[in-house]
Amino acid sequence: MYCVEVRDRIMIAHSLPDPFFGPAQGLHGATFVVDVAFFRETLTAQNVVVDIGAALDVLKQTLQPLAYQNLDTLPIFAGKLTTTEFLARHIFDAVSAAARDGALGEDGKALAKIRVTLQETDLARASYEGTVD
Ligand SMILES: Nc1nc2c(c(=O)[nH]1)N=C([C@H](O)[C@H](O)COP(=O)(O)OP(=O)(O)OP(=O)(O)O)CN2
Numbered sequence: 112m113y114c115v116e117v118r119d120r121i122m123i124a125h126s127l128p129d130p131f132f133g134p135a136q137g138l139h140g141a142t143f144v145v146d147v148a149f150f151r152e153t154l155t156a157q158n159v160v161v162d163i164g165a166a167l168d169v170l171k172q173t174l175q176p177l178a179y180q181n182l183d184t185l186p187i188f189a190g191k192l193t194t195t196e197f198l199a200r201h202i203f204d205a206v207s208a209a210a211r212d213g214a215l216g217e218d219g220k221a222l223a224k225i226r227v228t229l230q231e232t233d234l235a236r237a238s239y240e241g242t243v244d
Pocket residue numbers: 127132133134135193194195196231
């Protein structure tokens with residue numbers, strides 16, 4: 112399986128209002144390093160998985176609505192615990208939708224899978240991966 116992975120960063124604020132999270136129940140900031148990996152069984156006619164520039168653009172556009180936001184105030188996340196895992200799935204859904212819509216070109220519609228990884232510190236990260244369908 113071939114893979115191309117691109118990276119961006121995002122700064123957000125949020126709280127995790129459940130006793131499970133201890134001190135993180137309060138409002139705090141996070142800077143996530145976001146990696147998105149694109150997988151194909153075979154290369155395209157140009158011998159790529161996806162164009163790296165297009166992949167970087169899709170990731171930047173996906174993160175833009177979240178950047179520098181307090182996630183607690185965004186209607187799409189109302190009542191949700193915006194954990195690292197949850198945000199990985201949210202970003203996966205947006206990148207997958209962009210791929211299906213052709214933002215990565217015609218070949219981008221035929222990816223085997225996508226994996227989104229959010230690194231919240233040098234010690235911890237979370238991922239979501241799935242097929243593009
Ligand atoms: N599985 C997850 N666990 C935690 C997440 C998460 O997104 N997924 N997030 C947090 C906090 O937002 C923050 O990143 C860390 O908070 P902190 O309280 O410092 O976390 P720890 O559990 O490592 O430390 P303790 O102080 O021992 O609780 C927390 N967990």
